[in-house]
Amino acid sequence: MQFHDHGYVSGDPRVEPAAGVGVDRPEDLPDRVDALIVGAGPAGVTALAQLAQFPNVNARLIERRPDRLAVGQADGIQARSVESFQAFGFANRLTEEAYRIYSMAFWKPDPLEPKHIVRTSLVPDDPQGVSEFPHLIINQARVQDYFAEFAANSPSRATPDYGVEFLGLRVTDRAHHPVDVDVRHTVGPRTGEIRTIQAEYVVGCDGARSSVRDAIGRKLVRQAAMHAWGVMDVLVETDFPDYRTKCAIQSHDGGNILLIPREGGYLTRFYVDLGEVAEDNDGAVRQTPLATVVARANKILHPYSIQVRQVTWWSIYEVGHRLTDKFDNVPADDETRTPRVFIAGDACHTHSAKAGQGMNVSIQDGWNIGWKLGHVLDGRAPATLLHTYSAERQVIAQDLIDFDKEWSTLMATPAEELAEPSSLEEFYVKTFEFPAGFMTQYGPSMLVAEPTHQHLAAGYPIGKRFKSALVNRVADTVPIHLGHHARADGRWRIYVFADASSPGIGPVNDLAAWLETDPASPLKAHTPPDLDIDAYFDVKVIYQQRFEDVDLRLVPRVFLPRAGKRSLVNWEKVYATEDGQDIFEEREIDCGGAVIVVRPDQYVANVVPLTATEELATFFDGIFIQSRSSR
Incomplete structure (x- = not known):
């Protein structure tokens, strides 16, 4: 964990400085919001936690219950979810419980x-x-507590608005905040009061009997x-x-x-x-x-x-296998309209209890829509980005339902009717990666590149989650999992895996100079000049040499950026290998090096050669809006 970058911190370092809408955040639900999340289940609290990292985005979550969930139905936490918890800062604490x-x-x-x-x-x-x-295995309520804590400690100081019931919505033709949402207060001095909230976007995370889903005309279709x-x-x-x-x-x-x-x-x-x-x-x-x-x-x-x-x-x-045909309010054949209402979690897909997928898939739904809404509402990306939510998550939900059907059928089959006595166990072992959450692979889109250069990093398949591995942090020699350093802060990761050259020479040096100074570099083209150079893009370098052979004095400045109001050097972006801990070998990274781009939700978006600066610029130009002025 890094802190003190804005000055000495004597209290809990997990509590970030309030900023933007988090300064003097109103306690009461305002009449106008940027994003309104309906339902404080796993998808809803995850989306809120992610949006809370965007201090200029006014996100609120309404929940008809009067208080936090005490006992939840879900309890199984797959390893992919625990990886996600690491990014949100509570994997270790939750694991202890x-x-x-x-x-x-x-x-x-x-x-x-x-x-x-x-x-x-x-x-x-x-x-x-x-x-x-x-x-x-842990009570769903505790998972939601941790996400809520992360949101409350984030710059936006986001907290759920309990005791507010969703009644209905209408998408108008207003240019801004076009969604009218009718709500009713169910607790407190305003009990019974009906109000209309204007929202830029709405995310329905209100369960299998979703009223938001009904309001946009989507239906859960039974598949079994x-x-x-x-x-x-x-x-x-x-x-x-x-x-x-x-x-x-x-x-x-x-x-x-x-x-x-x-x-x-x-x-x-x-x-x-x-x-x-x-x-x-x-x-x-x-x-x-x-x-x-x-x-x-x-x-x-x-x-x-x-x-x-x-x-x-x-x-x-x-419980049945049910799925909606789309996860937003725009018809499938209409790419011209901006989606304004989204559904996530059980509101758009349900599974049997046997595969233990409900909460885990919902968390990934919430993270997916959360960072994308954050990018759009913060002015980083165009609204066309939002079409990728339904396109990505609907396919994954269908894949999981197909797996769930097969697993459920096997479990329900009498032992004497199985093809082999060990069929159930063999299926469990053979398909473990699927229910664990590691078979998700997003197809090519504006967010996921074609696998043109996949051979440079075979162990990091494009579209799949970034699988961490041990490296050594050069500044303090500490062995650390590379992926564990990535927080759910809405930033993209650019991992520069060096060639065999020593620091200060070779293609990594040329790439570093381009990243730091060229107007086409994503750091220059898409990061506002009044923010730190790594505010949107977290750039790290991993050298093939052992950590004691890397001289930090020769490492390019873009890998040792200055941050915070005191302009302090960030020493934790330079890594190397150690005997028995060679990430290049473990992840099949070419000895000539490679650049691996990872999305804010930990999925690999692109792999390019160290020299492919134009290709890297073009990829990010297709996602980000040009910065208001060059740095």
């Missing part, structure tokens, strides 16, 4: 006594080591039969030996349980399969009593049993 999944046990009917279950395998949770971050689950967080007395291990349990009659140990050492969540729901059920399954769920669990667990000592939360809910 959470239950960490190392293995998954598979239980099936005993071939000799089919009414009994037996453990058939125990597989590692991350068999291929795809991330340095773990798979966690609805399935009912009895879900309970319980403290129990049990003789089941894997009570504190994540388990997929299949019984002789096809019923199954997904057992998820919870944080704290005693609490466990049971997802108890209640079967498919008929079209004409009309919600009747939600009347299933808790006693029926417990009895069903004991039937599946036989010969083991549970005696419930306390139920901290339980619910019956129906």
